[in-house]
Amino acid sequence: MELKIKLEQLNQRVNGLKEQIQTEEATKNAFVMPFIQILGYDVFNPTEVIPEYIADIGTKKGEKVDYLIKKDEEPILIIECKNWKEKADAHNSQLHRYYHVTKARFGVLTNGIIYNFYADLAQPNIMDDKPFLTINLEDLKDSSIKVLQNFTKSEYNLANILDSAEAMKYIKAIRNEFEKEIENPSDEMVRLLVNKFFEKPLTANRMVAFKEYTKRALSISISESISSRLKSALVINENIETGKTNTLGINENIEIPKFITTDEELEAFQIVKAILREIIHSERIAYRDTQSYFGILLDDNNRKPICRFHFGTAKKQIEFFHNGKDSGEKVTLSSLDEIYNYRSELHKTIENYN
Structure with a gap:
């Protein structure tokens, strides 16, 4: 993943320079600006990345947020920076105030190493108290990087980010509650x-x-x-x-599953679901795993295939049915993110059934 490689390289830069960085301004220049560039935005274009953006709050004039990022002339992200020695979850009340007076849907609080992403999932135009996404350069996670990919200039997608944000928010909350129950059952x-x-x-x-x-x-x-x-x-x-079988005394009478639904297949299903939620209710989208393919169906009906994934070999493929359920068309995928490129084919398939 190209984005992950760039983030790893930035982490190496941070580790090599941080002891020489003494101020918040130096943190912004040495760490945060390269991060913004990695997302594909031109830090030297003041119509795209606006430093010291004025965010007046009521009668309090001259308030400024460190960076505001625009795409297609619309504000999408505000970034408030702290010295790398400070915690990235401190002072978020300041970001909270800035968020309220800007039109950006997302806010970031960072110390140049940890980037906490906030949205307004609980109440419109009021920043949530807790981040839905955390990018830690010293502990990069593939699942988080996939969400971050949607923030890049080339792949920015508001709907996909909000879907991911909501899912990550509640998954994190459920995990926290579950871990509490394990430690001290209520x-x-x-x-x-x-x-x-x-x-x-x-x-x-x-x-x-x-x-x-x-x-x-x-x-x-x-x-x-x-x-x-x-x-x-x-x-x-x-x-x-x-090349051996049953060498460890496994009972041969036990029925071994002929196939296993993988995390990759489930992730592909969620991507298709996110795309189709634009035109139909998500409850109508179902999946069935088989020995030869992972199928996605409309209304859980075998006669209404939406698409099929063939992930059993090194070459990953998606099979479309926009030209009719009996005329599947296979396309090779280099990454799951490429599924988003076939929104029109998936939409057309649904239209054919309705």
């Missing part, structure tokens, strides 16, 4: 689980005991699940390398 969680098999009243003493049982059960379940997955991966890898 009364509600204990009752939810225990009431399914324990018919007696949950007294205070029993609740204390069952809380401990629940904590241990969740911990054991997660540990064994991880261990099982690792063992399976090792077995598959060993058998592929040696």
Whole structure:
């Protein structure tokens, strides 16, 4: 991924220079401006990247946000910078005020190393308290970089960013709550689980005991699940390398799935879903995995194929049906992001069924 390579190179630059950087202004020049350039925006074009953008707040005049980025003459992003020695989640009240008086849908608070992206998912034109996306140059994650790709000048897509922002916001929230429950199960969680098999009243003493049982059960379940997955991966890898089968005493009577739905296939499904949400309700879009392809259907109907993904080989392909359900047309994909290039074909397929 080209974007990831550029970010890794920027991280090397940051690590090599940061001890010599003493001020916020130097942080902006040495770290933040190169980051903006990596996204494809011309930092030397004042109609595209506006430094010290005036964001007057009520009677308070002369307030300035460090950068405002425009695309097609529309403000899309404001960036407030701090010294690299400061925390990137500090002083977000200042960014909050700037966000309110600009038309940009996204705000970034950064120290040149960590970039926290905010939106207004909870209330229109009021910046959320927590970021939906964090880019840490010292700990780059592929999933986050894919979202960041939508912020680049060449691929900026407001709808896709908002879809991703909402998903990431709630996934993060659910994970946080789940991790809390693992560490210290709540009364509600204990009752939810225990009431399914324990018919007696949950007294205070029993609740204390069952809380401990629940904590241990969740911990054991997660540990064994991880261990099982690792063992399976090792077995598959060993058998592929040696060409052997059933060398570890696996019961041959156990039915082994003929196919596994991969994260890549599910990601492709989400991209198609995001594209089609523009014209139909998302609940009408379903998928079915098969041994030979991963199919996406309208109304979960085999007679209404929207597209199919063929990811079983090194060459990834998408099969379209915009010219009729019996005339599939395959196109090779170099990356999943290229699916967005075929919006018209996917829309036409839906129009043919309606």
